[in-house]
Amino acid sequence: MRDIISIEDLERSDIEKMFDAAFEIESKKLHKSSWCLLKDKTVILAFFEPSTRTRLSFELASKRLCAHTLSVVGEEAISLAKGESFRDTIKVFDTLGDLIVIRHSREGSARYAAEIAESPVINAGDGRNHHPTQSLIDLYTIKKLKGDIDGLSYAVVGDLRYARTARSFLLALTKFKPKSIYLVAPPPLKPPHNLLEKLRNKGFRIYETEKVEDVINMVDVLYVTRIQRERIPDPQEYERVKGSYRITRDLLRKAKSDLIVLHPLPRLDELDIAIDETKHAAYFEQVKSAVPIRMTALAWSAGVL
Amino acid sequence: MRDIISIEDLERSDIEKMFDAAFEIESKKLHKSSWCLLKDKTVILAFFEPSTRTRLSFELASKRLCAHTLSVVGEEAISLAKGESFRDTIKVFDTLGDLIVIRHSREGSARYAAEIAESPVINAGDGRNHHPTQSLIDLYTIKKLKGDIDGLSYAVVGDLRYARTARSFLLALTKFKPKSIYLVAPPPLKPPHNLLEKLRNKGFRIYETEKVEDVINMVDVLYVTRIQRERIPDPQEYERVKGSYRITRDLLRKAKSDLIVLHPLPRLDELDIAIDETKHAAYFEQVKSAVPIRMTALAWSAGVL
Amino acid sequence: MRDIISIEDLERSDIEKMFDAAFEIESKKLHKSSWCLLKDKTVILAFFEPSTRTRLSFELASKRLCAHTLSVVGEEAISLAKGESFRDTIKVFDTLGDLIVIRHSREGSARYAAEIAESPVINAGDGRNHHPTQSLIDLYTIKKLKGDIDGLSYAVVGDLRYARTARSFLLALTKFKPKSIYLVAPPPLKPPHNLLEKLRNKGFRIYETEKVEDVINMVDVLYVTRIQRERIPDPQEYERVKGSYRITRDLLRKAKSDLIVLHPLPRLDELDIAIDETKHAAYFEQVKSAVPIRMTALAWSAGVL
Numbered sequence: 001m002r003d004i005i006s007i008e009d010l011e012r013s014d015i016e017k018m019f020d021a022a023f024e025i026e027s028k029k030l031h032k033s034s035w036c037l038l039k040d041k042t043v044i045l046a047f048f049e050p051s052t053r054t055r056l057s058f059e060l061a062s063k064r065l066c067a068h069t070l071s072v073v074g075e076e077a078i079s080l081a082k083g084e085s086f087r088d089t090i091k092v093f094d095t096l097g098d099l100i101v102i103r104h105s106r107e108g109s110a111r112y113a114a115e116i117a118e119s120p121v122i123n124a125g126d127g128r129n130h131h132p133t134q135s136l137i138d139l140y141t142i143k144k145l146k147g148d149i150d151g152l153s154y155a156v157v158g159d160l161r162y163a164r165t166a167r168s169f170l171l172a173l174t175k176f177k178p179k180s181i182y183l184v185a186p187p188p189l190k191p192p193h194n195l196l197e198k199l200r201n202k203g204f205r206i207y208e209t210e211k212v213e214d215v216i217n218m219v220d221v222l223y224v225t226r227i228q229r230e231r232i233p234d235p236q237e238y239e240r241v242k243g244s245y246r247i248t249r250d251l252l253r254k255a256k257s258d259l260i261v262l263h264p265l266p267r268l269d270e271l272d273i274a275i276d277e278t279k280h281a282a283y284f285e286q287v288k289s290a291v292p293i294r295m296t297a298l299a300w301s302a303g304v305l
Numbered sequence: 306m307r308d309i310i311s312i313e314d315l316e317r318s319d320i321e322k323m324f325d326a327a328f329e330i331e332s333k334k335l336h337k338s339s340w341c342l343l344k345d346k347t348v349i350l351a352f353f354e355p356s357t358r359t360r361l362s363f364e365l366a367s368k369r370l371c372a373h374t375l376s377v378v379g380e381e382a383i384s385l386a387k388g389e390s391f392r393d394t395i396k397v398f399d400t401l402g403d404l405i406v407i408r409h410s411r412e413g414s415a416r417y418a419a420e421i422a423e424s425p426v427i428n429a430g431d432g433r434n435h436h437p438t439q440s441l442i443d444l445y446t447i448k449k450l451k452g453d454i455d456g457l458s459y460a461v462v463g464d465l466r467y468a469r470t471a472r473s474f475l476l477a478l479t480k481f482k483p484k485s486i487y488l489v490a491p492p493p494l495k496p497p498h499n500l501l502e503k504l505r506n507k508g509f510r511i512y513e514t515e516k517v518e519d520v521i522n523m524v525d526v527l528y529v530t531r532i533q534r535e536r537i538p539d540p541q542e543y544e545r546v547k548g549s550y551r552i553t554r555d556l557l558r559k560a561k562s563d564l565i566v567l568h569p570l571p572r573l574d575e576l577d578i579a580i581d582e583t584k585h586a587a588y589f590e591q592v593k594s595a596v597p598i599r600m601t602a603l604a605w606s607a608g609v610l
Numbered sequence: 611m612r613d614i615i616s617i618e619d620l621e622r623s624d625i626e627k628m629f630d631a632a633f634e635i636e637s638k639k640l641h642k643s644s645w646c647l648l649k650d651k652t653v654i655l656a657f658f659e660p661s662t663r664t665r666l667s668f669e670l671a672s673k674r675l676c677a678h679t680l681s682v683v684g685e686e687a688i689s690l691a692k693g694e695s696f697r698d699t700i701k702v703f704d705t706l707g708d709l710i711v712i713r714h715s716r717e718g719s720a721r722y723a724a725e726i727a728e729s730p731v732i733n734a735g736d737g738r739n740h741h742p743t744q745s746l747i748d749l750y751t752i753k754k755l756k757g758d759i760d761g762l763s764y765a766v767v768g769d770l771r772y773a774r775t776a777r778s779f780l781l782a783l784t785k786f787k788p789k790s791i792y793l794v795a796p797p798p799l800k801p802p803h804n805l806l807e808k809l810r811n812k813g814f815r816i817y818e819t820e821k822v823e824d825v826i827n828m829v830d831v832l833y834v835t836r837i838q839r840e841r842i843p844d845p846q847e848y849e850r851v852k853g854s855y856r857i858t859r860d861l862l863r864k865a866k867s868d869l870i871v872l873h874p875l876p877r878l879d880e881l882d883i884a885i886d887e888t889k890h891a892a893y894f895e896q897v898k899s900a901v902p903i904r905m906t907a908l909a910w911s912a913g914v915l
Contacts, residue, residue, distance in 0.1 A: 033345045040643045042670060052382070056375045056401055060347060063373045068673045070666050073381060076684060077662070084876030087883070092875070095897045096666055265397070266389030273392070287400045338650045357687070361680045361706055365652060368678045378686060570702070571694030578697070592705045 001303040003114040004122045007132040007172045014300070015175060019140050021296040021305055022289070031291045036066035037299045043067045044097035047124070048104040050074040053265070053290075054124050054134075058101050061294035070096065090116045099302055102126075120301040128164050134264055135165075135172035137293045141286045142221055145260050150177040155215050157184040158225035158245055158270065160191040165264040166225045167195060174198060180205040182215040186241040188232050211244045217254050222247070222280075224263045224271055242269075249274040262286060306608040308419040309427045312437040312477045319605070320480060324445050326601040326610055327594070336597045341371035342604045348372045349402035352429070353409040355379040358570070358595075359429050359439075363406050366599035375401065395421045404607055407431075425606040433469050439569055440470075440477035442598045446591045447526055450565050454478075460487040460520050463530035463550055463575065465496040470569040471530045472500060479503060485510040487520040491546040493537050516549050522559050527552070527585075529568045529576055547574075554579045567591060611913040613724040614732045617742040617782045624910070625785060629750050631906040631915055632899070641901045646676035647909045653677045654707035657734070658714040660684040663875070663900075664734050664744075668711050671904035680706065700726045709912055712736075730911040738774050744874055745775075745782035747903045751896045752831055755870050759783075765792040765825050767855055768835035768880065770801040775874040776835045777805060784808060790815040792825040796851040798842050821854050827864050832857070832890075834873045834881055852879075859884045872896060 004010070025031050043062040047055050050073055062069045086109070093100050094117040102110050103124040110123035110130070125131040143149050154173065160166050160183055170191070173181065181204055183191055190208065199206050209215060216222070227245055232238040247261065249272060260282040263271050267283075275281050299305040309315070330336050348367040352360050355378055367374045391414070398405050399422040407415050408429040415428035415435070430436040448454050459478065465471050465488055475496070478486065486509055488496055495513065504511050514520060521527070532550055537543040552566065554577060565587040568576050572588070580586050604610040614620070635641050653672040657665050660683055672679045696719070703710050704727040712720050713734040720733035720740070735741040753759050764783065770776050770793055780801070783791065791814055793801055800818065809816050819825060826832070834857055842848040857871065859882060870892040873881050877893075885891050909915040 044666075050381050052377055053397055056349075056377070059375055060373065060401055068670065070669055072662055072666070076660050084878070085883075088876060091894060092663055092897055095894065096670055096901065266393060268389070273390075284396060284400065287397055291401065355686050357682055358702055361654075361682070364680055365678065365706055571698060573694070578695075589701060589705065592702055596706065 001120045002301055003120050004132050004297055004301055005111045005114055006123070006130040007135040007168055008174070010132070010175070012175045015136065015139070017305065018136060018293070018296040018300055019143055021299070022140055022292040023144075025292040025295055031061075031064055031295060034064050034066055035295065037304045038062065038065035038067035038099075038302060041067045041098040041302065042096060043069050043099045043101060043298065044093045045069055045071040045073075046077060046093060046100060046102045047071070047073045048077045048102070048109075049125070051103050051125060054103065057290035058124060058294050058298075061291050061298055064291065064295055065298060067099070067298075086112070087116055093117065094119050099298060120303075122297060122301055125164065128162055131164050131168050133294055133297050135168040136297060137286055137289045138165075138169050138223070138262055138264070139172055139176075140293050141262065141282055141289050142260070144289070145282055145285065146220060151179050152220040153180045153182070153218055154178050154221045154223065155182040155184055155212070155219040156223045157212055157247070159189045159227050159231055160185040160195075161189045162228075162231055163225045166223065167191070169223055170195060170199060173204075174202050178204060180207065182219060183208045184210065184212050184215065184245070186210055186227070186232065186237070186244070188237070189227065210241070212247065212251065213244075213254070216251060217256065220256065220259060222255070222259060222261045224261060224267075226268055226270055246270055246272070247275065248272045249278065252278065252280055255280065306425045307606055308425050309437050309602055309606055310416045310419055311428070311435040312440040312473055312480070315437070315480070317480045320441065320444070322610065323441060323598070323601040323605055324448055326604070327445055327597040328449075330597040330600055336366075336369055336600060339369050339371055340600070342609045343367065343370035343372035343404075343607060346372045346403040346607065347401060348374050348404045348406060348603065349398045350374055350376040351382060351398060351405060351407045352376070352378045353382045353407070353414075354430070356408050356430060359408065362595035363429060363599050363603075366596050366603055369596065369600055370603060372404075372603075391417070392421055398422065399424050404603060425608075427602060427606055430469065433467055436469050436473050438599055438602050440473045441602060442591055442594045443474050443528070443567055443569070444477055444481075445598050446567065446587055446594050447565070449594070450587055450590065451525060455482040456484050457525040458485045458487070458523055459483050459526045459528065460489055460517070460524040461528045462489040462517055462552070464494045464532050464536055465490040465500075466494045467533075467536055468530045471528065472496070474528055475500060475504060478509075479507050483509060485512065487524060488513045489515065489517050489520065489550070491515055491532070491537065491542070491549070493542070494532065515546070517552065517556065518549075518559070521556060522561065525561065525564060527560070527564060527566045529566060529572075531573055531575055551575055551577070552580065553577045554583065557583065557585055560585065611730045612911055613730050614742050614907055614911055615721045615724055616733070616740040617745040617778055617785070620742070620785070622785045625746065625749070627915065628746060628903065628906040628910055629753055631909070632750055632902040633754075635902040635905055641671075641674055641905060644674050644676055645905070647914045648672065648675035648677035648709075648912060651677045651708040651912065652706060653679050653709045653711060653908065654703045655679055655681040655683075656687060656703060656710060656712045657681070657683045658687045658712070658719075659735070661713050661735060664713065667900035668734060668904050668908075671901050671908055674901065674905055675908060677709075677908075696722070697726055703727065704729050709908060730913075732907060732911055735774065738772055741774050741778050743904055743907050745778045746907060747896055747899045748779050748833070748872055748874070749782055749786070750903050751872065751892055751899050752870070754899070755892055755895065756830060760787040761789050762830040763790045763792070763828055764788050764831045764833065765794055765822070765829040766833045766835075767794040767822055767857070769799045769837050769841055770795040770805075771799045772838075772841055773835045776833065777801070779833055780805060780809060783814075784812050788814060790817065792829060793818045794820065794822050794825065794855070796820060796837070796842065796847070796854070798847070799837065820851075822857065822861065823854075823864070826861060827866065830866065830869060832865070832869060832871045834871060834877075836878055836880055856880055856882070857885065858882045859888065862888065862890055865890065
């Protein structure tokens with residue numbers, strides 16, 4: 001039985017095993033029926049921080065595996081934690097459940113939970129830190145649509161400093177062999193030094209820029225994240241840069257015809273809904289991948305995959 | 306597969322098909338065991354506005370049909386909607402679920418959801434607008450207790466202007482052949498003109514009055530709804546009219562011996578609890594009809610009835 | 611079918627029947643798989659006051675018995691109650707469910723619900739009043755670890771005036787034959803007179819003291835509860851007494867080698883986490899007993915045990 005805390009903890013071979021299982025799930029429509037690998041098991045969905053989308057897909061994934069689910073969400077979870085140590089709370093979950101899926105606003109909480117619990121722990125987002133199953137979904141969607149993850153050119157656009165998904169996605173790429181990676185962010189949201197180091201140490205070709213226009217014609221995969229206004233100290237600066245990170249149908253005219261656009265959702269203005277109708281849009285395919293991937297992550301974590 | 310947004314969208318033949326199925330469910334006690342028409346399907350219960358009674362009966366109806374359920378309730382649903390378009394939220398639900406039951410304070414939201422989603426959508430209440438399964442429950446209870454819906458005299462009492470249930474019930478009656486309809490409301494809460502038109506265009510005999518006493522001896526079905534104090538601009542006016550709409554055991558002495566009293570619940574003062582003990586009380590029978598009717602609505606919507 | 615409102619309502623023979631069933635459940639690992647005594651039944655989990663730990667174990671116990679569960683928690687339950695009588699709310703639950711588990715901040719609410727509902731009602735805590743399944747868990751854990759409940763010496767430490775769990779535990783002991791009972795509480799939190807009467811009327815040897823140190827070497831079971839600061843009028847008094855009720859590893863050096871320490875959790879400072887590692891710690895064993903005991907309570911209440 002194994003924890004899934006950060007995408008970095010996983011070996012490429014583990015990831016590929018999960019992808020093979022997810023392909024099998026989808027081809028046999030097991031995510032629409034059931035595959036009782038976790039029969040009689042109980043999955044605790046401990047969402048100290050609400051995240052409906054993630055919770056629902058983990059809940060459905062658990063049910064498709066024939067597990068029981070126990071959900072603790074938002075206020076209820078917070079009041080639970082109040083007045084008792086996080087440690088005791090996790091010990092109670094550990095006694096009741098066979099697997100713990102945890103989301104918490106505090107960085108490091110999932111790893112700490114994994115130290116306490118004997119049951120495997122899956123991190124469903126700990127603050128700005130990690131969200132490994134989202135990265136698995138991202139990579140799996142690329143593999144499904146492009147046939148491979150290696151050898152492609154990637155642009156990652158938006159908040160590369162604070163946004164969990166963008167950073168996790170980049171870390172996930174370190175397990176593979178991208179042809180080149182373009183990092184597109186306004187100065188205040190450029191990737192932190194240690195992330196750049198990790199990517200360069202892998203020997204990747206990394207290019208930094210501030211404008212999507214400069215790189216749109218060169219990439220196979222465009223990974224877009226939100227730029228949160230409050231992250232940029234100067235409001236005028238925000239208004240100025242905002243436009244450079246808005247992906248429009250017009251912009252995509254300059255793109256390769258088989259470019260795919262990923263977005264972890266929810267989206268705001270940065271991604272025009274007019275793109276939904278184009279062949280480039282891959283973000284609803286990401287949503288479709290959530291249940292099969294989370295089924296494999298749960299099964300792998302429980303040691304039955 | 307079919308949406309259920311307004312009772313007006315349904316044909317009389319559809320309604321009768323559902324009632325036949327609901328009778329069968331009750332006679333075979335399938336609402337107390339199970340009838341696996343929706344095995345492996347997933348029902349999303351998206352309650353943007355809380356409504357525990359409705360949610361619980363939809364949830365149980367889904368489980369009796371052997372479906373999985375995913376619930377999103379109140380605050381969690383609202384925070385989900387925040388920061389992303391309703392459209393994207395519905396698209397995510399559409400990907401996860403096979404059927405979407407939606408309740409929302411905004412009028413028209415259910416119909417909009419139905420336009421976005423490929424899965425069938427059931428409206429569980431959109432603001433003051435529609436709540437079609439409640440109307441199905443009302444009519445079904447009448448059919449069960451009186452043998453027929455046609456040929457009866459109805460009084461509908463209370464807030465006929467704003468209350469969703471009263472208006473939906475009247476629209477539901479347009480599918481049938483009532484003998485006569487008495488509309489009992491204080492002036493500020495009289496039914497809107499277009500509703501009266503609809504009823505009159507059907508050739509129904511419609512009588513308007515302000516006092517329940519005037520009509521109580523003539524009706525077979527008394528449909529009572531709450532009068533919300535805040536709807537009546539003048540507090541003194543409210544105090545004055547309130548009494549005319551309070552259904553007491555005393556009042557029912559003047560009624561036909563086989564009169565039945567319906568109320569969609571929750572009730573406040575307008576319906577004396579002393580009536581619970583009388584043979585007139587049909588409102589807990591309405592509660593009992595909720596699961597069988599919602600089972601048939603779900604099955605019909607999914608195209609398996 | 612039988613309600614479980616207070617531990618005092620249960621006969622010793624009932625309790626022993628439940629304990630036998632719980633032993634069987636644990637020995638056959640039925641609490642980790644399933645024992646479908648409540649197949650097709652619906653358990654309503656009506657948590658007007660949130661209590662995640664209790665809800666989760668009742669929910670899992672119900673699922674292990676193959677029942678459907680419908681949960682109403684916190685805000686949702688409160689808004690349900692608002693605007694309609696508690697009586698009508700319970701009647702709706704009674705129609706939907708076959709068993710009602712209720713938690714409510716108002717004392718007497720569970721018993722009142724039991725009067726209204728035809729379905730059996732299990733009290734999961736009504737204000738400062740009762741929490742019978744917690745007491746069953748406490749006693750069962752003792753029986754499991756010590757072989758017997760009779761003939762042992764007990765110390766009950768902390769808030770004996772207001773804390774529900776301590777008082778319920780003492781009432782539960784009246785069904786058995788303890789050798790002696792030491793009541794350890796600061797003056798403002800001494801047990802109420804009527805509780806002392808009940809214990810003395812049973813012929814129990816009762817000793818009151820203010821210091822755990824005085825009795826630690828004489829007891830077989832140490833039952834610890836929280837002392838809530840706000841219960842003690844004088845803050846300086848609180849600071850002074852607090853220390854006398856803190857159970858440390860050091861204190862336990864003076865204890866019998868086979869002393870067991872119980873705590874209903876959550877704990878604050880009163881129970882040092884260093885004790886977790888010792889053989890005295892029985893409180894996580896209590897957590898483990900929750901699902902088997904609640905399975906038996908549900909089954910017994912439904913009349914199938």
